[in-house]
Amino acid sequence: MTLGVGVIGVGMIGQDHIRRLTHVLSGARVAAVTDVDLDRARTVADDLPRAALHASGQDLIADPDVDAVVVTSWGPTHEEYVLACIEAGKQVFCEKPLATTEEACARIVDAEVAAGRRMVMVGFMRRYDEQYRAMKQVVTSGEIGLPLLMHAAHRNPSVPSHYTSDMIINDSTVHDIDVARWMFDDEIAAITVLKPRVSSKAAAGFNDPLLVLLEMAGGVVVDVEAMVNAGFGYDIRGEVVCEDGTVELSESAGALVKTAGRVSGPVPAHWRERFVRAFDTEFQAWIDAVTAGGTTGPSAWDGYAATVGCETGLAALHSGGRVPVVLRQRPDLYKEPAP
């Protein structure tokens, strides 16, 4: 009854998912862990009841107690583990990115197509956020007409010193790329990146913020402000403009305080605070789907398209021009969204 989950990679996000599986959600338990840093993996395993420690991801995937796998290791290792899960016939939840290159993602798509069934879910948690879901519900209901434009902002309070402009695309805008594809059930046709005045809070040689323009195949234009040294908080904004009206994410609710001449509410301090419930909902949906014998949510194709989008975004950032997005043909396996 209880799903035995193996976790590959027990860094910050891996440990957060372990906490979720162990203390928050229903129907799963952590059956095994591994990490490139085995000492870290051991420490984590010691805190868990009945969790095996494995020396490698491959060993973990082969463990018969592991019914399904969570991949939260370093991005460049994702391909290897996801392919191994498909090979082993085990459902896998892979944090974004699915893989770090278009080719690697394509290999995963090919393997899944060859296997003939969907076994991969990619961790684009915004699709499980209540506000985004409410927004999509309004857009797809047609009650305010066809969508024409979307305005988005993705503001991180700060980033580690090793962060680069490329990471604004790969680590931040990737979420907006996925949201745009999901919101409009459409692919991105072309990307342009503008470089506004650089914030004095950005490290040297670093273009922050960026204004990323996504042109959807169906004509919707999405402008994304991506800013990773926003300082004041973690602020995610979105508004879809349709023919008869608009729908937008509301400001995050919180107790309102009036004092000293201002009425104010909180801005989330961190993405974990902003999306904590989306992560819970996403993970519970995966557990439930896997327990029922399948998968759900963002597919390997979504992971592939997001990585191609990021690569195109980087080309646009570096060239200063408008760069078309070129995708391979979408396999039939991905014609329908996962249930």
Add this chain to the structure above:
Amino acid sequence: MTLGVGVIGVGMIGQDHIRRLTHVLSGARVAAVTDVDLDRARTVADDLPRAALHASGQDLIADPDVDAVVVTSWGPTHEEYVLACIEAGKQVFCEKPLATTEEACARIVDAEVAAGRRMVMVGFMRRYDEQYRAMKQVVTSGEIGLPLLMHAAHRNPSVPSHYTSDMIINDSTVHDIDVARWMFDDEIAAITVLKPRVSSKAAAGFNDPLLVLLEMAGGVVVDVEAMVNAGFGYDIRGEVVCEDGTVELSESAGALVKTAGRVSGPVPAHWRERFVRAFDTEFQAWIDAVTAGGTTGPSAWDGYAATVGCETGLAALHSGGRVPVVLRQRPDLYKEPAP
């Protein structure tokens, strides 16, 4: 064409109305001024083109250049000047209170009834505030059913050291008393005053805040939080609860700022800031009505009922119990609201 206005009393509010008549509004000019402090009146007159200086209110009212009169002198003197205006057949705008006792107000009502036409407007400016008007429009439209309850708050940032608990009723709650009567086209039937914990910011012996309960004749109950040492700003709140929904004043608009973990907007600092446009609209309405040969807005009856309401409120404050409001019969002259 241009209405010649005489101003009796050129303190803070009088000077504000003179500024309004001279620099903001259309169709009027200050023709004469007077004040109990003649030096102050002279200083004000010297700044005005063609404004006569009079030694007394009576002289000013008699001045043939004075077409209409604004009374902004000390409250206890209002009765005398308003009666003199009625006697002289000149329209008069009297700042609240119409007069400081029920008897004085009744004498004004009697004089106006004897004169057979309306010549008095009392300065309850909230009736001219866009938000209150929008709220009343919703209530009277019936679109959300009959009104059942009203919640109100009246928060002043601070008061002068001579302020007393009685003044919370007479100077602050008087506006809420008028709003309740106007909002529901109804008289107040009884008043109760509760004394919550006293703010440490209130002077010794001073009950601040108060919770004032107004029971309207038709059954609507209004609770008014009256607080005059609120510190953080001038904050006026109101919500009417009807059978099918509620309508409330929105927070005052202003640019929203996100910084340092908060999203915030301004709270007005002063009643002048909050109601500046209501004062302009109120005064322009009076100028236009007087120019057209009549008057408008809150009548002498409204001034009478507000003063009785305050006296009843004080009795309730002092007794701790529920005190009925006893009004004389409403004369026919006041059966219809002013146009």
Add this chain to the structure above:
Amino acid sequence: MTLGVGVIGVGMIGQDHIRRLTHVLSGARVAAVTDVDLDRARTVADDLPRAALHASGQDLIADPDVDAVVVTSWGPTHEEYVLACIEAGKQVFCEKPLATTEEACARIVDAEVAAGRRMVMVGFMRRYDEQYRAMKQVVTSGEIGLPLLMHAAHRNPSVPSHYTSDMIINDSTVHDIDVARWMFDDEIAAITVLKPRVSSKAAAGFNDPLLVLLEMAGGVVVDVEAMVNAGFGYDIRGEVVCEDGTVELSESAGALVKTAGRVSGPVPAHWRERFVRAFDTEFQAWIDAVTAGGTTGPSAWDGYAATVGCETGLAALHSGGRVPVVLRQRPDLYKEPAP
């Protein structure tokens, strides 16, 4: 490791808690069920893996597989089951009311005191709502001074035909009574109930809405609008007025839509929608505390005080006057809040 929970009473709320224990939360499973309607209990048990069916609450409490008990049966039966749990030394989560009379609550308090340890948690879920918690955090931080007043509104869209004015107190206002006690760490000293104009949507002979005034021992005054035929939605409002500012619940967030001349957001349709996360948080807190060997949250004393508050509120409703709240002495066991 997994807590075996027995559920007494599998009506709407009981089934909702079973769903929560089974599909949402971590660390517990339903070990046994019973209900006055045994067929209903059997149907529920059949849908659960490994849940025993018991013919009575007493049998269920005695079941060695039942580590802890949830009481969601009809109110008048609560006392019996809670006392049996205390007797059996098993932790119990009892939906409000703890018991339906002051005397019954007092017997539970006495039993728990005699047992020498806390074994009862009462289901006042608002204490686990994020907004209420944020509000209490601001109040207790002292950052805006001491609390003076609280304004509250409790609006249900509609009620079943058997609902009565008394139930407005017992079933709706009971939550506001608990919130007031919790928010200010204080007892209620007196209650007054005003009866505004009756909504035409209320059944005959039914006073809806009510305005309930709670005077806290420390001087804070709380006004509660209680309205159970509000029609438009489930709307819970709260604002605490302190010496240097106010703090209020924000409107529930949701996607904002602009269309047809209005900008609008949703109002929750039902208490389940409004408080779904509070119920989850509350229950997970109980599971975690019981697993750790204790309990948490609202205590038997809180249940006792709420029932006394309701009885006083009813007396105030029926008498039209101000009725003091008389509590017995608070036992040492309840001097400290549960951890």
Add this chain to the structure above:
Amino acid sequence: MTLGVGVIGVGMIGQDHIRRLTHVLSGARVAAVTDVDLDRARTVADDLPRAALHASGQDLIADPDVDAVVVTSWGPTHEEYVLACIEAGKQVFCEKPLATTEEACARIVDAEVAAGRRMVMVGFMRRYDEQYRAMKQVVTSGEIGLPLLMHAAHRNPSVPSHYTSDMIINDSTVHDIDVARWMFDDEIAAITVLKPRVSSKAAAGFNDPLLVLLEMAGGVVVDVEAMVNAGFGYDIRGEVVCEDGTVELSESAGALVKTAGRVSGPVPAHWRERFVRAFDTEFQAWIDAVTAGGTTGPSAWDGYAATVGCETGLAALHSGGRVPVVLRQRPDLYKEPAP
């Protein structure tokens, strides 16, 4: 004392300004009117006290009773009248556009420079809107750091059947062009226009909405959604993103209504409703400045730069590419903003 104003062009906007001068504002009167449709001018004059009727703009400008001139005629005629005012040494308020071509605007600038003093104010009323002013105050205060980006939306509910895509730039976006220049005290360096999916509400061959990108010389990037068939209302949005936070226009305030499952406020129906006070403030500022012997507000240079911006925007719209904005040298006369 009272400024005699001559009005050239008494169509909708001209009549609105006449109403303003006659019934709303202080210190001015309409001394003369004219219009290409003399019958219309006569009808308007007949409703005004002491207003001369002139057969041509030149006659009106020459009238010694006309102290200052308002030009609200058809755009292509603006140049002629503004030049005549400068020639006559009379202050002129010219509705936007200052003139319809770069060359015409340049001739006005040259004439004013030759005259050696500022005599032209252009009607960009947003600079007088309270919200925009509050936003600019925050930006220029530096309290949230240097500006990096601005997001704007300009949504008209509908447009007449003769409207074209070019008019979205010339009649709508022109305001955003002026706002960007004013907000950042900077010129626009380049413009790009994207064409999202066309609304089905737009007439055939009409690109609506547009996404207009303004790159300021100092690096700030402004994205402007321009949509003239928005249907739901007149909706103006703006947010400036700075290094330490953002500042945005709040939604227009209005009474909030909760009913039928929604909490909602009004969206303005028309630009007149949204900016009525900005027009009043703008015009009073002009009257006061002219009475004091000078002028104020947006200058001929601002009018010139706006027209160049529109011409560049049209080139960008038609070419699909990024088009630099080329301005002549700014004369010393315009180095300082008007007082």
